[in-house]
Amino acid sequence: MRLGIDFGGTNLKVGVFSDDGEEIIFNEALIEDIRNTNDLLQDILEYTNHIVEDYNLNQGGFAVKGLVNKESGILESDIGLAKEFSGINLKNAFGDFFNIPFLIENDARSFAWGEWLYGAGQNSKVMSCLTLGTGFGSALVKDGKPYEGSDSLGGILGGHISIDKNGPECACGNRGCLELYCSATALKKRLLNDLPELSKESDPVKVFFENIRLRKNSGEKVLDDFINDLAIGIVNIVHAYGPEIVVLGGGVMESDDIIIPRIKKIVSKRAWTVPRGKVSIVKSKLGNRAATLGAAFLNEAQK
Numbered sequence: 001m002r003l004g005i006d007f008g009g010t011n012l013k014v015g016v017f018s019d020d021g022e023e024i025i026f027n028e029a030l031i032e033d034i035r036n037t038n039d040l041l042q043d044i045l046e047y048t049n050h051i052v053e054d055y056n057l058n059q060g061g062f063a064v065k066g067l068v069n070k071e072s073g074i075l076e077s078d079i080g081l082a083k084e085f086s087g088i089n090l091k092n093a094f095g096d097f098f099n100i101p102f103l104i105e106n107d108a109r110s111f112a113w114g115e116w117l118y119g120a121g122q123n124s125k126v127m128s129c130l131t132l133g134t135g136f137g138s139a140l141v142k143d144g145k146p147y148e149g150s151d152s153l154g155g156i157l158g159g160h161i162s163i164d165k166n167g168p169e170c171a172c173g174n175r176g177c178l179e180l181y182c183s184a185t186a187l188k189k190r191l192l193n194d195l196p197e198l199s200k201e202s203d204p205v206k207v208f209f210e211n212i213r214l215r216k217n218s219g220e221k222v223l224d225d226f227i228n229d230l231a232i233g234i235v236n237i238v239h240a241y242g243p244e245i246v247v248l249g250g251g252v253m254e255s256d257d258i259i260i261p262r263i264k265k266i267v268s269k270r271a272w273t274v275p276r277g278k279v280s281i282v283k284s285k286l287g288n289r290a291a292t293l294g295a296a297f298l299n300e301a302q303k
């Protein structure tokens, strides 16, 4: 059996899967709820161990937000929570603790790998995957392998494609990055700015889409802006990589009934003739389990 762990911006997901991808157990917790000490890594190891101790594991993987050096297992740089692992050899830490071979990968690439193996992208030749979460993740699977480019960052920086040269400055050094407009965080910010009445809701994004469905508010303009920005990002990615399928993931995609038809309309208008007619744009099939499953199968990505 295989262990997959997905450490995102706010949640930790732990899954055990059979060697053919069947889910044995899956568990999700808020990072703040698993913190017991000042050592986040130790807290993660103990929390995970508590869930998986009865299973006979033969390999595992850790998906983490940020830039990962797979050889050293060290997280090269990041902001926020993942910074707490800076300089730690995660591959050894997990491998030694669970006494199994362990691999480390960027969370969006793990997500894409899970979707390619067992989700929406199965058997596709070129699949692009975009995840709208705390940040905006992206990854590409090409010819049955996660695409890494020359420096292992290939495909994962789609959130830093600029859609406005005069836009706000991004932490990456660029301006007007897609992530600043289309992550789930950015969408929430737009909503609270333009529709302040949503600020009293515990989940403003969910209520916003619900209202759109019921044609209950004046949110169409915010929706159009968000969809337009996201579609422009997708057109850029389609033009760059020529995927046959673009898989969209993240909690926002629970409203795929509203998002996907609108995206398709703009992509079919803006993309070059051939990809326009061919590319399929779909919601993730594995949802919040994709990166955990992908992480559990990282050794397959190396074959």
Ligand SMILES: [Zn+2]
Residues within 6 Å of the ligand: 159, 160, 170, 171, 172, 173, 174, 175, 177, 179
């Ligand atoms: Zn950026």
